[in-house]
Amino acid sequence: MRVVHYLNQFFGGIGAEEHAGAGIEFRDGAVGPGRLLEALLGDGAQVILTIVCGDNHAVEHQEEVTAAVVQRLRDSSVDLFVAGPCFDAGRYGMAAGALCSAVQSQLGIAAVAAMHEENPGVDLYREAVYIVDSGASTLKMREVLGRMAGIGKRLVDKEAIGLPAAEGYLARDLLRDQLGSETAATRLVDMLLAKIRGEKFASEMSPTKFSPVPMPAPVKDLSKAKVMLITDGGLVPRGNPDRIEGTAATRWGAYNVAGRDDLRSEDYEVSHGGYDTRFVQDDPDRLVPLDAMREMERSGVIGKLHDEFLSTCGRSNPLSNTRRLGREMAEKIKREGVDAVILTST
Amino acid sequence: MVQITAARPIAKMVGANRVVQGTGIVHVTGDAKLPPQDEKDLRRKLVQQALDALQSNEKR
Numbered sequence: 001m002r003v004v005h006y007l008n009q010f011f012g013g014i015g016a017e018e019h020a021g022a023g024i025e026f027r028d029g030a031v032g033p034g035r036l037l038e039a040l041l042g043d044g045a046q047v048i049l050t051i052v053c054g055d056n057h058a059v060e061h062q063e064e065v066t067a068a069v070v071q072r073l074r075d076s077s078v079d080l081f082v083a084g085p086c087f088d089a090g091r092y093g094m095a096a097g098a099l100c101s102a103v104q105s106q107l108g109i110a111a112v113a114a115m116h117e118e119n120p121g122v123d124l125y126r127e128a129v130y131i132v133d134s135g136a137s138t139l140k141m142r143e144v145l146g147r148m149a150g151i152g153k154r155l156v157d158k159e160a161i162g163l164p165a166a167e168g169y170l171a172r173d174l175l176r177d178q179l180g181s182e183t184a185a186t187r188l189v190d191m192l193l194a195k196i197r198g199e200k201f202a203s204e205m206s207p208t209k210f211s212p213v214p215m216p217a218p219v220k221d222l223s224k225a226k227v228m229l230i231t232d233g234g235l236v237p238r239g240n241p242d243r244i245e246g247t248a249a250t251r252w253g254a255y256n257v258a259g260r261d262d263l264r265s266e267d268y269e270v271s272h273g274g275y276d277t278r279f280v281q282d283d284p285d286r287l288v289p290l291d292a293m294r295e296m297e298r299s300g301v302i303g304k305l306h307d308e309f310l311s312t313c314g315r316s317n318p319l320s321n322t323r324r325l326g327r328e329m330a331e332k333i334k335r336e337g338v339d340a341v342i343l344t345s346t
Numbered sequence: 347m348v349q350i351t352a353a354r355p356i357a358k359m360v361g362a363n364r365v366v367q368g369t370g371i372v373h374v375t376g377d378a379k380l381p382p383q384d385e386k387d388l389r390r391k392l393v394q395q396a397l398d399a400l401q402s403n404e405k406r
Binding site for chain 2: 212216217227276278279289344
């Protein structure tokens with residue numbers, strides 16, 4: 001088995017945080033924990049290449065680094081790509097997830113990563129990539145590498161991988177059909193009785209966990225601030241030029257309102273299958289309050305209303321889409337020097 | 347960022363820190379039942395609430 005291993009500057013032996021800006025390096029053979037990985041894979045497996053990159057560089061130049069790795073591995077008969085374990089190093093986890101995901105989808109190479117459940121890389125990549133639950137402590141290195149090796153081997157051999165709890169990887173939010181011995185009605189009543197009695201019970205599905213979002217500082221001087229309007233109600237120009245879908249939208253648009261005091265029905269339509277759109281179609285300001293915001297700008301309450309409003313459709317949209325849409329919008333917001341956003345949601 | 351929505355519990359569930367209660371799902375910054383001028387006044391008030399929230403440290 002030919003294995004490629006991705007490590008950050010620390011595990012790659014370059015140095016600690018002060019070397020987080022280190023660029024990408026390709027080294028022959030196994031490095032650091034890669035040696036143990038090789039031993040645990042056994043059966044003549046070889047780490048033929050170790051890719052080392054500084055955490056800051058990997059995150060700041062994610063597209064470049066990903067492209068470089070894909071380019072290097074293309075046409076090179078690699079069986080398995082292993083990234084980490086990253087433990088709770090967030091930038092490392094983001095990079096590891098991104099690389100595993102790219103290598104899998106673009107080159108069809110089996111991939112496995114490992115990180116702590118709360119690593120930001122988990123939320124973004126858990127559905128796409130097998131991520132072993134490493135916990136936060138590097139003391140578990142050997143045990144974690146062992147689980148990565150086990151899953152890695154089975155991915156390469158295309159053998160079945162069991163459920164998360166059994167195999168020690170993080171739940172991927174995937175549903176798998178299984179034949180049970182009792183009907184759902186029986187299981188439901190059993191669960192309810194246990195709950196009423198104050199006994200322990202295991203929910204078959206767990207609600208999505210949302211990590212708390214740190215509260216941004218208030219705007220110091222609104223009269224100097226540039227404010228942008230954003231909506232997930234699906235308001236788009238007539239003809240929906242960016243073809244934003246009315247369900248599970250994968251795209252968002254930026255629409256110019258410079259010089260407009262009011263949004264007119266004849267200029268817009270609504271792409272959103274989740275609510276009765278007549279009222280917004282009759283007066284789009286009912287969703288994107290341009291008229292009121294223009295007044296605020298004129299009277300100096302706000303410094304400037306940004307010339308575009310951003311729009312997408314929030315209906316039945318999986319987090320795997322919306323997290324990306326949000327990130328892309330945030331990049332636009334930063335690029336445009338916007339100080340504050342008003343998001344209107346249906 | 348401040349979010350204006352009629353479904354405030356959803357916004358809070360996903361972690362929004364500043365949420366203003368909108369008028370309705372189908373007209374979050376409006377009200378089709380009101381005469382046009384009253385509707386504009388309502389919209390102005392909602393937008394002002396949103397702008398106030400942006401300047402405040404209060405979680406809402």
